[in-house]
Amino acid sequence: MKTKTRTLLLLFFVLPGLTTVACNKKPAENASQPSTKHYHLKGKVVSIDARGKMLNVDSETIPGFMDAMTMPYKIKPESELGKLNPGDAIAADLIVQDENAWLENIAVTGHSPAGQKK
Numbered sequence: 001m002k003t004k005t006r007t008l009l010l011l012f013f014v015l016p017g018l019t020t021v022a023c024n025k026k027p028a029e030n031a032s033q034p035s036t037k038h039y040h041l042k043g044k045v046v047s048i049d050a051r052g053k054m055l056n057v058d059s060e061t062i063p064g065f066m067d068a069m070t071m072p073y074k075i076k077p078e079s080e081l082g083k084l085n086p087g088d089a090i091a092a093d094l095i096v097q098d099e100n101a102w103l104e105n106i107a108v109t110g111h112s113p114a115g116q117k118k
Contacts, residue, residue, distance in 0.1 A: 034097045036096070037097075038093055038094070039063075039094040040062070040093065040094070041057070043058050043089070043090060045084050045088045048084060050081060052072075054072045055072065055073050057072075065094070065096070076103070084108065086112055087111075091107050093105045
């Protein structure tokens with residue numbers, strides 16, 4: 001008799017709780033979608049790493065993301081590197097996706113002095 005009572009109590013109290021927990025889980029497909037954020041970057045090209053296909057930029061503060069600092073960025077498309085020179089002032093879209101970041105839509109807003117051409 002005790003076994004039947006325990007079984008009924010288990011079915012009556014535990015299973016509805018497990019069902020509620022299972023129904024409230026987020027679909028697995030949301031976990032696999034990367035989160036992408038867009039920021040506007042303004043800065044100055046410090047150096048160009050053509051081999052590494054990267055650009056070192058001394059950027060202004062990026063509101064909501066980070067303080068002013070110099071750091072390397074990947075460039076998409078990579079062909080944009082050929083249009084840039086150390087010392088150029090730029091504006092660009094900074095795309096941050098999970099652990100990756102890159103610059104897109106780079107516009108030169110001021111040119112480097114003639115002595116700093118690459």
